[in-house]
Amino acid sequence: MTWLFEPGWWANGTVRTALLVGFIVAVTSAVVGTFTVMRGQSFAGHALTDVATAGGAGAFLAGVAPLVGFVGGGVLGAVAMDTIGVQRVKGRDIATGVVLGAAMGVAALFLFLSARTSSATGTTQLVLFGSIFTVSPSTLPDVAWMSAAVLVTLAVVARPLLLSSLSVELAAARGVRLRVVGVVFIVVLAVAVGMSAIVIGAILSTALLIGPPASALRVARRVGTSVALAAGLGVLATGIGVLFAYDSYYWFPSHRGLPVSFFVVAVIVAEYVVASVARRRTRSTLVAAIEPEGWT
């Protein structure tokens, strides 16, 4: 196995922190992402990553932990999107687009200001593309409780959420308060996006959020199975990403390692391709249910 796990892998504190944070985030993203895909809110999820970018850049400016910025920015963006009408399906793309544009503008401003006033180096890289190997071990408890909060919240609203995701009319007829469910979900989505920004950067965090659930929904027949499968695929992608990034140090004579984000996203894409091929053989009922909605 030494060819797979290069020297020092098991004893390296940086790797351990990266894996722990990465796995927790992957599981949370998979659960939240499954609902996101089913609700056709992938684009909203992507817009939230841009808001999280602004938050992350703002965190550097304010001198607080990046995680706080990513999550805080995402939640603010979620509230903004809800306020300007993301709930109405018709106006949803427009509201999302407006928030997305504004957020990137603010992110550009914050990155500019933090380069002018702070001594931090590599801010742009960390905010946009992630630096899981630079995450401080003290971030771990924060990641853990945020994940727990997200999962507990989802468990509480799971039934009405699922119902409203599959059929708005049916949910309304059953007395589901669509507005409340929608707001709760988008806030949960914002937290999940902010957390996955820690692992692979704000720009790429949609990949971890949408990729594994999209693959899982292609092959699974039940929501529960799909969530479990998505979590597994997310953990696998994160684990392989961290491992390959670590190993890549030994691949070249120059000992220049490659970034984790690249490997994570590459594995996610590979998983999706495999799932799409597998799906041709076993036509999933779940996909049939969500496909008319269409997803960007």
Next chain:
Amino acid sequence: MTARGPRPWHRTVTAVAVVAVAVGLSGCNSGATSPGGAIAAVGAENQYANVIAQIGGRYVHVTAIMSNPSVDPHTFEVSTSVAQEVAQARLIVQNGLGYDQFMTQLESASPSSSRRVIDVQHLLGLSDATRNPHLWYKPTTMPAVARAIERDLATIAPSHAAYFAAHLARFDSSLQTLTASIADFRARASGTAVATTEPVADYLLSALGLVNATPWRFQADVMNGIDPSPEDVAALTRLIRDHRVAALCYNAQVTSSVTQALRAVAQSSHVPIVAVYETMPQPGYDYQSWMLAEVHALTFALRAHRSTLVLR
């Protein structure tokens, strides 16, 4: 090791930041029409601006482009006010080696046949493959730069040539204390291993006879604003924790969570920390006293095992 070369893309100027601070004559009118018809001069970094001011005295009006010690000069972009300073300057001193790439861009944006530009890289005859751009830490650099400044100022204002020559002589003799301190340090501590977070002071360290045990890859990654590999971070952490280095030279001007973590390791392992800077800390320092303070801080670290976390 790597042939990645000298032109790290980190210096592709990414964020705009400019605090232009007038060094030397106050009064601060802009450019060519400065008070009393003084020669408008620009130092891309404040250490070069400081030497221009020392040579030119009352006949020059110097502006430093990069002078904020809490800003990373590597991630720096120009504003219109800087463009104006450069356009009006008769004498410019810049580091080269991609460290202040924006200066070359500004100069070509406002061509002038009467402007004299001293590019320190070219002055020292260094190839583009030189991997450490922090040339001002090399003790032989500033005397050569000061001579070039004196020569160019005398060409611009021949009537004051004697004045500039006298100031050059004064500058050279003021460096004697530094030269003596370096020689003294070398005699006592030559061969001692130290670690760094960035190659900022590496030229000074080798002049002092110290051995930098930090992998170059790590230093270059931090300098370039990309994440060092976990292997290199672990190797450097072990060096510090196992006391195989006598001090950690910490870039206090450019930090990241990785360098801060290493600083914490050094503190908990009781390895003294020495703050080093990209540009001259202000106020109260000139180039000579800044370098002398760094040598003293290193002496203090090696002999008394005490840290210098901030140069004051």
